[in-house]
Amino acid sequence: MSAMVDPTAPHPPARLSSRYDAVVVGGGHNGLTAAAYAARAGRSVLVLERADHVGGAAVSARPFPGVDARLxxxxYLVSLLPRRVVDELGLPITLRRRRYSSYTPVGDGGLLVDTQDDDATRASFRRLTGSDADVEAWGRFYAMTAEVARRLAPTLTEPLLSRAAVRDLVVDGVGEEAWRALFEEPLGGLLRRTFADDVVRGVAATDGLIGTFADLDEPSLRQNRCFLYHVIGNGTGDWDVPVGGMGAVSGALRDAAVAAGATILTSATVTAVDPGAAGVEITWTDADGHTRGVTAGHVLAGCAPAELDRLLAAAGRGAVSGPPSPAPAPEGAQLKVNMLLRRLPRLRDGVDPVAAFSGTLHVNESLTQLQDAYAQAAAGRIPDLPPSEIYCHTLSDRSILGPDLAATDAQTITLFGLHMPARLFRADPDGARERALAATLASLNSVLAEPIEDVLATDADGAPCLEVRTPVDLEGDVGLPGGHIFHRDLTWPFAESDDDTARWGVETEHHRVLLAGAGARRGGGVSGIPGRAAAMALLAP
Known part of the structure; x- marks a missing residue:
């Protein structure tokens, strides 16, 4: 079953050929998707991965010594992975829907959005805001985004449409105002017009800030692009729990690639990519430090565009094309904290912790708090009251715990802190990490009835079960430039003009080199979309 798949297990040594139809650089989930599609079409495929396991950032791990919990x-959640990819590759993965969308503590009360009980949700809005105005606006707002999602989601696995064609899709089905609000005007203005309450505005705003360091009012609209990707997944925008953990997803993709005939080589650090008229020369260093090489008809780059640029430069070649241009240096903006708890903590307002933690728990994320945190981080300081989102996997799926641990009240939680850009951690990575963690835990404790530290489990050495990763850590751990979880700022899911030559959003200036990772157009998140698109571009007549 998918829950037992372990992509972090070392892959056995492979017998290599001197030439392949396609070499995939990077064995993350998108690289594995590209490899599976290409190999199923009869192409010879080699995957080169620098780590000793595949999966990239979509992996499960036991981070706490002596503790049988795979986080x-x-x-950590799945929304953008199309059902079409799951079906076409026959992936044995299970995604579970969460009953509660979110809970946001506010003083001695809070806002609970219950997807199965409209009356309870309405009552919660009324207690917070004093009227029904915002809950009715909430319904209209998300009905609008749902219709946009229903229309746009199917286009993500087809050749790129033009901006004009996507505009027609949206305007014909939802209206001119929806197009302007989502695609042409800053998200902050839309939220202020739509909702009266600052907390309600903030709950909606967070979808525009996950992995994106942005002012909600900035004219670049990168916050709008981030918001769009968070609400269109599979035509619903639901964020689901992968049973068995994220490693089950990448493990299933690895198995699909291997079953189709792809060769996977781990501990292979690619050092240069040299495209020529007759093929592409790829050089790498193996686990023993030996330099090796192979020729490919095409390279499918599952790595970040910035990393691909470095590999091309090492061979004396120019950088890849593709938006944004000119490309700023990627910068991630999140603090990731993994914890194992002995039990869920109590909240100040007395709400059932199971309801509070079953969906997304928003901590200090009113619109004003989000904007204040952004301003402080942009000025070069860790926010005083860091906003964050918390998710509990084990309330939906206890298979990631060993049998003994699963029989207890133990729960895993993931905290995703916003507005923590890489720039804050460059000069003093360790010290800044500790300061950011302390501020973030204090922010969390401000909405709890007891300190989170009091319910942390301990590992075999007696240390608290808590792991924190900054953007700088992610850069080193999994090769994300600047720790950017989307490889670079997200782009609109369409061609910018009718004369754009990109058919799949993966093309580069080197026709034998294709983007196959999150940095492609329509990339970002755990989706497999750019990996599939790269394979489609490879296989196109």
């Missing part, structure tokens, strides 16, 4: 270490 989704980096990425």
């Amino acid at each position: 989704s270490r980096y990425s």
